[in-house]
Amino acid sequence: MTTNEMYEKSDSAWLAACAAPGRHWFHLSGALRTLETLFTITRWGALAWTAQAAMDRARAHETWGLVAFAVTSVLAVGADWTAGTLAERGARAVATGLRQQLTGALLPTAGRISETGPAEAAWAMVDLADDVADFHARTAPLSRSAPLSMIAVLAVTAAVHWPAAIVLVLSTALLPLNMRLAGLFAQHGVDRQSAATRHLNAVVLDSFRGMRTLRELGAVGRRGRTLTTAAEQLNKATMSVLRRAFLSGMIMDVVITFSIAVNATYIGLSLLGYVQVPHAPRLDLFTGLLVLLVCPMYFAPMRARASAFHQRERALIAVGVIRDIVNDTPAEVIGAVRPRLTEPVGVSLTAVRFRYGGADEDTVTADADFAPGTWTAITGASGSGKSTLLSLIAGLRRPSAGSVRWQTSFVRRAPALGGCAWVGQQTVLLDATVRDNIRLGRPDAAEQRIRQAVEAAGLSAVIEGLPEGLNTRLGEGGWGVSTGEARRIAIARAFLRGARLWLLDEPTAHLDADSEREVVEALRRATDGCTVIVATHSLPLAAAADTVLAIDDGLLHDVRPVKGR
The missing domain is CATH 3.40.50.300 (P-loop containing nucleotide triphosphate hydrolases)
Structure with missing residues (x-):
């Protein structure tokens, strides 16, 4: 194992450990995300049922279908809102925990031997803690809910029409490779962006601290050009990251769109009577519409995980900086106990x-x-x-x-x-x-x-x-x-x-x-x-x-x- 791989493994373990303060909230959020998927599947089932009832002119079924659609829609929205609220609460707990560690490491009470520059300290305290917290708020509930949600969608699809489920499974095999490539592709850009951010923070802080000296030396204009250059470097690095994220997301969308298009084409041709898979159940409006509505739900967790690859690289960069600051703090911290005040020391x-x-x-x-x-x-x-x-x-x-x-x-x-x-x-x-x-x-x-x-x-x-x-x-x-x-x-x-x-x-x-x-x-x-x-x-x-x-x-x-x- 190379040195870089050892550090990456250490950073990954540190990143996972950072989720501890918000883990309870993330678990609840993940459970509600799964519940939201079940409510949404039921909602689309009610809509498909209503469409079938309208075609069959079954007024009673149509009414009950609309009622079920309205109720499950409210439940799905409520579950989604509650899950988001719990994830935000977990993110606040993670950010607070990291800032407490940073405070203990950066203040003199930690007894540090080395020094952390004020620009890097502010960057870690303000931005990097939020990067780690946002990553966990997005991925921790997803890691709990994604497998269950995908299994639920696949089970419903297989129950109503198994050939469509086979298409979903075959498409799934292409996605993990694309997700890994997307993460590797974005990593270099995130490294450049983080370096540019650190440089700009240092330039801005030094400029404010030395403004009087710069003015006395007549160097304000030159310093302004330095600041402009640093800002342009950060802008270029950020645009590079966005382009890479857009390209990797586009590749993911192509795979997902292709899978959905294959299912949609198959269902359309089957309903028209041009295609018939041996031993497959008969397709009607309810079955075909339900499959078309729930297929995108199957890929939603994968799409979210793919976009989180980019966020994970940002979080790993953040954790690397935070870990270096915190780990530099001696394990034994001298307590702030004053000597006796009655005697000189x-x-x-x-x-x-x-x-x-x-x-x-x-x-x-x-x-x-x-x-x-x-x-x-x-x-x-x-x-x-x-x-x-x-x-x-x-x-x-x-x-x-x-x-x-x-x-x-x-x-x-x-x-x-x-x-x-x-x-x-x-x-x-x-x-x-x-x-x-x-x-x-x-x-x-x-x-x-x-x-x-x-x-x-x-x-x-x-x-x-x-x-x-x-x-x-x-x-x-x-x-x-x-x-x-x-x-x-x-x-x-x-x-x-x-x-x-x-x-x-x-x-x-x-x-x-x-x-x-x-x-x-x-x-x-x-x-x-x-x-x-x-x-x-x-x-x-x-x-x-x-x-x-x-x-x-x-x-x-x-x-x-x-x-x-």
Whole structure:
């Protein structure tokens, strides 16, 4: 078995397992699809009976036939609607299950070692989960109902006129080969479409994120042409898939139309008396009309399965991406249990090495101890590994080798996700009030505690200057704050969490001297009695530290004490 065949088998198994959350609904939907077939057969029987009664001028039979036709029509429509509703419910359950897995894998709480790009993450979360769910909603009920429905149609056809059933059986032998060819024919086109979609997602996301830089460089027009090219590539790939699907569907229609035409010709010639199969029952209007009406029903499940071949290829592409993201998540996830809040937390790095997947060299190599209640500054050039080292200490990533431990006088354990406070160089403000933005990490915080966080972060004067104080709305369509004020809101958030270990990633980046001084003063107040590890280029911030460590090409070294705070 080749590597591609092994991956395809794995993807197929994964695709089948994804149906589990909606399997109950799909089973019910399949049962109702079968019931719909039985109601439809009865409906066409009632119509044929009515036509025969009209020819025989049997008024009573004609009336009862019309009543039966109306009743079974209502039942068939009701069964079809209910089956569709149940299939949609199952699809929602499948999509929700996949998105829950993706959420666990993409968020930091999963402790992933490698990174998933935001464009691919959004594509998987928004589009690919729906591709898998839609596939199961279409095929899972069909796989249950199709055999029973085809057997029911074939049994009725054989019961009323067996030569017509033989024609259906002979035609059936041609269809599986065509369905397989249709799937193989469409696979290459779907691969191209998925690659084009991924590329367009990345281009759009990068364009929005870097719009300010593009504008400053005068490169907006060039980027627009890149975006147009990516969109045209996706359009060509999509049209190619549609052409392939149309061609494979046309081949299927030719086979089905030929079978129905043979039966229709035979029935017409038999009714006219030109053809008579030995030992075959006599054909009348009722028999011939019923056979003609139910023959297309025999091929309907096959037609649906053939069109699902194309959808299956899309679902397999989706599953391949989702599986790679989810399977990259470590099996053992560290719980978000906070250390004791009454003590500052020390950190110990023992022979720690970290290497990104596919990298030739380690990104970080470190041996160090951070004493409880002290400030440590980590300096180094951009890209030297400072942020990666902080993420290892926080438990957002796991080391490739060695160990990271948090310790107090009572416990020594691996990093606990959510157990430390993190302040970075970018502060995200939600479209919400100042109060809601501050208590983001602790929604149940009391008002007194929020006021303490505001005071510790040096936000009191800022809050007083806002139109509605803490109730002032920030974000899109709301009030604006400066970068330094936003950074102090982040400090208030961290203070509100009550963590005794603070990790600061360039907290004074892009600030002027006055704003930097205010942020440093806010950090000193908010972190009193806490352990602080800060990655920084700022000399004033490094001067506030008890110890300074340098990191050069990922290697942590040159531990040197500085004057205490």
